[in-house]
Amino acid sequence: MAGNSYGTLFRLTTFGESHGEALGGIIDGCPAGMTIDLAAIQLEMQRRKPGQSTIVTQRKEEDEVQFLSGIFEGKTTGTPIGFIIPNTNQKSDDYSHIKDSYRPSHADYVYEKKYGIRDYRGGGRSSARETACRVVAGAIAKQVLCHIKINAFVSSVGDIFIDKPYQDLDFNLIESNAVRCPDLATAEKMENYIKEIRKEGDTVGGTITCVIQNVPIGLGEPVFDKLHAELGKAMLSINAVKGFEFGSGFCGAKMKGSEHNDLYNEDGSTRTNLSGGIQGGISNGMDIYFRVAFKPVATLIQKQEVLTNQSTIVEQQGKGRHDPCVVPRAVPIVEAMAALVLADFYLLNKTYL
Numbered sequence: 071m072a073g074n075s076y077g078t079l080f081r082l083t084t085f086g087e088s089h090g091e092a093l094g095g096i097i098d099g100c101p102a103g104m105t106i107d108l109a110a111i112q113l114e115m116q117r118r119k120p121g122q123s124t125i126v127t128q129r130k131e132e133d134e135v136q137f138l139s140g141i142f143e144g145k146t147t148g149t150p151i152g153f154i155i156p157n158t159n160q161k162s163d164d165y166s167h168i169k170d171s172y173r174p175s176h177a178d179y180v181y182e183k184k185y186g187i188r189d190y191r192g193g194g195r196s197s198a199r200e201t202a203c204r205v206v207a208g209a210i211a212k213q214v215l216c217h218i219k220i221n222a223f224v225s226s227v228g229d230i231f232i233d234k235p236y237q238d239l240d241f242n243l244i245e246s247n248a249v250r251c252p253d254l255a256t257a258e259k260m261e262n263y264i265k266e267i268r269k270e271g272d273t274v275g276g277t278i279t280c281v282i283q284n285v286p287i288g289l290g291e292p293v294f295d296k297l298h299a300e301l302g303k304a305m306l307s308i309n310a311v312k313g314f315e316f317g318s319g320f321c322g323a324k325m326k327g328s329e330h331n332d333l334y335n336e337d338g339s340t341r342t343n344l345s346g347g348i349q350g351g352i353s354n355g356m357d358i359y360f361r362v363a364f365k366p367v368a369t370l371i372q373k374q375e376v377l378t379n380q381s382t383i384v385e386q387q388g389k390g391r392h393d394p395c396v397v398p399r400a401v402p403i404v405e406a407m408a409a410l411v412l413a414d415f416y417l418l419n420k421t422y423l
């Protein structure tokens with residue numbers, strides 16, 4: 071199985087399945103001599119972990135990271151940082167009914183067809199549990215990028231959305247509610263809606279907006295490794311992601327150039343920022359902002375037609391502990407992937423100096 075590593079200089083490789091012994095990773099290329107704030111890493115893990123509120127999966131994992139190498143007396147040594155996250159609360163019986171069948175719109179069918187064998191327990195490697203490793207690496211990448219601020223938040227759930235520009239939001243409120251929406255009236259509506267949907271055994275999609283501030287000019291490597299191209303790839307590699315747009319995004323396609331151009335101030339900053347902080351694939355020093363669209367979770371606690379490995383269609387009731395909506399827990403994942411992209415470009419840029 072290829073495709074388990076991300077990054078060029080700051081490079082993460084992950085391993086592990088949702089119902090195996092543990093997940094883990096190796097981070098290669100982290101600069102030596104950095105003091106690592108382990109509490110900050112654990113805080114990010116708390117934001118992502120299952121079982122954290124009543125509107126997410128009720129699997130209970132503490133997700134305490136065990137570092138095996140690369141950190142000595144609290145500092146990075148420049149050698150590979152190896153870590154594991156034990157799995158402690160698997161309920162593999164919840165998956166015995168799909169041993170010989172494939173859930174619609176999950177990864178069961180394609181994994182079995184591609185590899186000829188599938189760890190069906192908890193979705194195996196295709197489970198979003200793998201993203202715990204990304205959050206560990208992202209929390210370290212954030213420490214590499216200590217001057218850059220990365221804030222993601224839930225901007226919509228179903229058709230409930232924040233009706234304000236991000237500049238009018240208080241990012242300190244993101245963690246004040248279970249949904250991770252900084253507009254409190256909207257957060258309450260979203261939370262109630264997710265609870266309703268969960269009662270029906272159904273699921274709902276949503277979007278996350280990410281804002282990155284204090285970015286130096288010059289990150290991104292045209293022509294193929296443009297900053298927005300890498301951000302797009304990183305976001306689209308997250309489970310259940312269906313869309314990515316930055317700056318004016320798809321709305322820009324409806325505008326005239328005279329409306330869309332970001333006119334300069336004398337210091338090189340721009341009066342508007344429909345470019346989303348990136349021009350020609352390179353950061354221009356303005357805020358980078360983008361949106362990520364997540365589909366509704368595939369596993370429903372309802373009867374649905376499924377395909378069996380005998381090529382028959384049968385009715386099956388979904389079982390187990392699933393997220394009714396992924397966006398509240400995906401916020402730290404989006405931030406982590408953004409940090410991995412930026413840390414890689416930041417280190418690459420240093421090689422030019």
Ligand SMILES: Cc1cc2nc3c(=O)[nH]c(=O)nc-3n(C[C@H](O)[C@H](O)[C@H](O)COP(=O)(O)O)c2cc1C
Binds near residue numbers: 197309396
């Ligand atoms: C934070 C998060 C939690 C998720 N929780 C579930 C879940 O509980 N049940 C489920 O069926 N899918 C869940 N997913 C989505 C699946 O992992 C994903 O749909 C599956 O791997 C197939 O990949 P794809 O949707 O990207 O094609 C979750 C995704 C994320 C980002």
Ligand SMILES: C=C(O[C@@H]1CC(C(=O)O)=C[C@@H](OP(=O)(O)O)[C@H]1O)C(=O)O
Binds near residue numbers: 200
């Ligand atoms: C365990 C996590 O989320 C899981 C993601 C997931 C999926 O299909 O992606 C399915 C569920 O797995 P299980 O049935 O084993 O509880 C979620 O709980 C996690 O994020 O750590």
